[in-house]
Amino acid sequence: MSHPIEALMIGAGGRGMYAYGPYALAHPDEIRMVAVAEPDDARRARFAQLHGIPPERQFKTWQDALARPQLAQAALNCTQDQMHAHSTVALLEAGYDVLLEKPMATTLTDCVRLVRAAEAHNRILQICHVLRFTAFFSALYDIVNSGRLGRVVTVDHRENVSYWHMSHSFVRGHWRNEGLSSPMILAKCCHDLDILFWTIGRPARRLSSFGALTHYRAENAPAGAPLRCTDGCPVEQECPWYAPLLYGAVEGLPPRSEWIARALGGGDTAQSRWEALKTSPYGRCVYHCDNDVVDHQVILMDFPGDVTVTFTMHGHSDTEGRTMRWDGTRATLYGDFSDGRPHELRIHEHGGAVEVIRPEAGASGHGGGDDGLMRTFVRTLRGEPADHQTTARASLESHLMAFAAEQSRRSGQTVDMDAFRRLT
Ligand SMILES: NC(=O)c1ccc[n+]([C@@H]2O[C@H](COP(=O)([O-])OP(=O)(O)OC[C@H]3O[C@@H](n4cnc5c(N)ncnc54)[C@H](O)[C@@H]3O)[C@@H](O)[C@H]2O)c1
Numbered sequence: 444m445s446h447p448i449e450a451l452m453i454g455a456g457g458r459g460m461y462a463y464g465p466y467a468l469a470h471p472d473e474i475r476m477v478a479v480a481e482p483d484d485a486r487r488a489r490f491a492q493l494h495g496i497p498p499e500r501q502f503k504t505w506q507d508a509l510a511r512p513q514l515a516q517a518a519l520n521c522t523q524d525q526m527h528a529h530s531t532v533a534l535l536e537a538g539y540d541v542l543l544e545k546p547m548a549t550t551l552t553d554c555v556r557l558v559r560a561a562e563a564h565n566r567i568l569q570i571c572h573v574l575r576f577t578a579f580f581s582a583l584y585d586i587v588n589s590g591r592l593g594r595v596v597t598v599d600h601r602e603n604v605s606y607w608h609m610s611h612s613f614v615r616g617h618w619r620n621e622g623l624s625s626p627m628i629l630a631k632c633c634h635d636l637d638i639l640f641w642t643i644g645r646p647a648r649r650l651s652s653f654g655a656l657t658h659y660r661a662e663n664a665p666a667g668a669p670l671r672c673t674d675g676c677p678v679e680q681e682c683p684w685y686a687p688l689l690y691g692a693v694e695g696l697p698p699r700s701e702w703i704a705r706a707l708g709g710g711d712t713a714q715s716r717w718e719a720l721k722t723s724p725y726g727r728c729v730y731h732c733d734n735d736v737v738d739h740q741v742i743l744m745d746f747p748g749d750v751t752v753t754f755t756m757h758g759h760s761d762t763e764g765r766t767m768r769w770d771g772t773r774a775t776l777y778g779d780f781s782d783g784r785p786h787e788l789r790i791h792e793h794g795g796a797v798e799v800i801r802p803e804a805g806a807s808g809h810g811g812g813d814d815g816l817m818r819t820f821v822r823t824l825r826g827e828p829a830d831h832q833t834t835a836r837a838s839l840e841s842h843l844m845a846f847a848a849e850q851s852r853r854s855g856q857t858v859d860m861d862a863f864r865r866l867t
Contacts, residue, residue, distance in 0.1 A: 447475045448824050449515035453505045455481040455490035457706060458544055459521035462808050464490060466817040473821045477515050480508040505530045513538050517824060520544060524624055528553035535560045540567040542820050546633050547838060549625040551846045555867045558835045569820050570838035572637045575831045576815025578802035579786045583778060584642050592771025595750050600767040602635050602756040609738060609758025610684045610729050611703045614659045619734035627736040629845040632756050637841035639752060646840050647744045651857040652848035654740025664730030671726045684729040692716035742848045
């Protein structure tokens with residue numbers, strides 16, 4: 444029987460603590476967290492307590508952990524985007540195999556640097572493209588690649604970001620401003636671009652993109668709206684982004700979403716959350732933030748074999764999720780991977796049968812993708828075959844597509860992907 448993989452957790456925040464930490468606790472025969480690096484004292488202590496990590500293996504920063512001889516075979520890098528490149532290159536150089544959160548890095552140069560470092564040091568670097576590991580996208584991949592749709596001719600894929608997720612992450616939160624994070628098409632859509640590249644099985648030939656920040660701007664603020672929702676807003680009754688309602692700061696009403704309330708970090712009572720909203724970025728009026736990333740963007744893509752793809756991302760959806768349509772020469776497939784509805788793939792054969800498939804969403808986050816990703820990472824480290832194994836080089840492709848889309852959106856030019864790849 445193989446021993447569990449030992450791992451160092453870098454960044455015990457939302458993803459480290461709640462997405463990947465629980466997998467180790469549930470599968471102690473597969474992976475064990477034996478060290479942690481996290482500057483926040485409370486998070487570090489909680490993570491250490493949950494995983495039984497002794498004080499001499501608890502560090503404030505990844506730099507402190509790396510100052511010690513290698514602590515484990517693997518490292519899980521769950522820090523924020525801007526920290527990914529520098530810390531991961533150092534981890535790879537120190538001999539760790541790394542599971543790295545997406546996006547790999549916030550600049551194209553750094554994404555390429557990471558892939559080269561993994562290859563030069565002969566280390567495994569797996570990027571957290573969790574959608575590949577969901578039952579839904581795995582079934583989609585199998586159907587398309589079974590040939591059941593015939594030859595795929597055209598694909599429409601939509602990423603429908605809900606109005607409240609948009610405001611939390613891309614207007615008020617971490618990914619609101621390109622200078623502080625990265626373009627939204629990278630931060631939000633590298634998963635979807637990875638799914639398209641992986642399922643079609645070939646890299647895109649050309650792409651062009653359009654998009655803008657249309658709504659969350661000062662000129663759209665209702666008259667008299669203050670800078671913060673907690674300052675007495677005249678439209679609080681009708682504004683869908685009224686922060687006290689979204690974050691559970693109104694007595695007797697639950698938050699719009701548990702995970703955004705947790706990210707606020709204001710405790711568990713309506714009153715403590717209200718207090719937090721008075722100073723937190725999440726308490727700001729959505730029309731008075733320092734956001735500059737788009738709130739809608741489309742990409743038109745041309746793949747080898749004349750497969751045409753349209754991809755739409757927008758932050759104005761009632762429901763969070765992805766919807767898609769794949770048209771082949773023998774059948775059309777409609778897919779719905781949205782919150783609050785059964786995940787569903789419907790195959791309509793031309794002139795024939797209709798089959799409805801409802802892949803079972805796993806219990807872990809991202810429709811079971813978080814657990815599937817961890818399982819594959821462990822198996823890859825053990826040298827065992829695993830579902831949908833991927834490499835850092837394969838993950839680079841989705842990032843390249845995102846950077847190329849941003850270049851196209853800004854320049855108004857179509858990007859030749861071969862030429863773009865040669866630049867890297
Ligand atoms: N795969 C997915 O679908 C998915 C979903 C959400 C977020 N993400 C990505 O996961 C990453 C983490 O997101 P999150 O929401 O968990 O963020 P977070 O801010 O909750 O967690 C990051 C943690 O890193 C810690 N940190 C800061 N400096 C550090 C240092 N020097 N050394 C060690 N730790 C340090 C922070 O204190 C924090 O606890 C981001 O890159 C994000 O884009 C991926």
